Amino acid sequence: xxxFSNYDIVKNLLFATQWTVLLSxxxxxxxxxxxxxxxxxxxxxxxxxxxxxxxxxxxxxxTPLLMQMFLCFFGLSLAGIEISSxxxxxxSLTLFTSAFLVEIWRGCIDTLPKGQxxxxxxLGLSFLQTLRNIILxxxxxxALAPSVGFSVQVVKGTALASVIGFVELTKAGTMLNNxxxxxxxxxxFVALIYFAxxxxxxxxxxxxxxxxxxxx
Numbered sequence: 455x456x457x458f459s460n461y462d463i464v465k466n467l468l469f470a471t472q473w474t475v476l477l478s479x480x481x482x483x484x485x486x487x488x489x490x491x492x493x494x495x496x497x498x499x500x501x502x503x504x505x506x507x508x509x510x511x512x513x514x515x516x517t518p519l520l521m522q523m524f525l526c527f528f529g530l531s532l533a534g535i536e537i538s539s540x541x542x543x544x545x546s547l548t549l550f551t552s553a554f555l556v557e558i559w560r561g562c563i564d565t566l567p568k569g570q571x572x573x574x575x576x577l578g579l580s581f582l583q584t585l586r587n588i589i590l591x592x593x594x595x596x597a598l599a600p601s602v603g604f605s606v607q608v609v610k611g612t613a614l615a616s617v618i619g620f621v622e623l624t625k626a627g628t629m630l631n632n633x634x635x636x637x638x639x640x641x642x643f644v645a646l647i648y649f650a651x652x653x654x655x656x657x658x659x660x661x662x663x664x665x666x667x668x669x670x
Contacts, residue, residue, distance in 0.1 A: 458634045467643055470626030475651070477612045477622060480544045482605055485551025492556045497563070497585065507556065514553035520614050522546040527618040543615035551608055555601060562597040563589060595666040603659035606652045613648075623647060 492510060495503040514522065527542035537545075566589060574584035616625035627644040631637045 458630065460639075463630055463634070463640060464643055466630060467623060467626055467640075467647055470621060470623050471647055471651070473621065474609070474612050474623040477540075477543055477547065477615060477620075478605070478609045478651075481547030481551050481612070482608050484544065484548035485555055485608070486601075488548060488552035489555035489559065492552065493559050493563075496556070496560060497581075511553045511556055514549050515557070519546065519550050519611050520617065522550060523614055523618055539615065539618045539620040542618055543612070543620050547608060547611055547615075550611065551604075554604055554607075558600050558604065559593070559597050562600070563593045565596060566592055598666065599659045599663035602655060602662060606655050606659075609651050609655070610648065 492507045496507045498504075523542060523546040526546040527537065527539060530537045530542070570588055571584060574588055579587070612622055613624040615622055616628065619625075621629070623644060627640050631640045634640060
């Protein structure tokens with residue numbers, strides 16, 4: 455058994471934490487980009503586009519993230535598409551994140567009075583003008599808090615990337631545990647680091663909710 459001091463354990467975990475943060479950022483930015491496209495398609499009210507978005511959301515909300523990672527990593531490899539564990543993790547987390555953000559944003563837009571759409575048409579505003587000048591400025595304020603709150607789930611979801619061989623915080627903790635045989639100490643440090651990453655996001659979400667008075 456190798457001898458690791460507390461400093462050695464924390465140093466190695468913090469080094470792996472940077473990959474957890476990078477993976478979370480890549481997945482969240484990618485999820486926002488994909489969600490914007492699907493939200494726009496849903497707002498067109500085109501039956502085919504609306505059905506496509508609903509099917510997409512149901513698939514990625516209704517299946518476990520772990521299975522999605524397996525399919526991205528092993529499934530694409532079996533299909534002849536070579537993909538690294540990093541790319542597979544980013545792809546699966548992006549798809550997972552976007553499916554939830556689409557529903558969050560749809561709910562935020564639906565909370566706005568429908569009379570605003572009707573009044574905009576009466577004023578001769580186009581769909582894009584109504585969306586840009588009237589709907590989005592209000593919807594963004596409502597959607598900001600739950601979107602930031604959902605980022606906590608993205609950070610915690612990165613832990614599943616360890617099963618496809620990507621070395622992030624959880625995988626580093628497992629490797630250190632195998633070397634030290636001190637699971638309580640190692641995973642206590644892992645839990646504290648996850649808390650340090652997630653708590654500020656949860657707190658920010660609550661502050662934004664109060665600031666924009668979303669409940670009213």
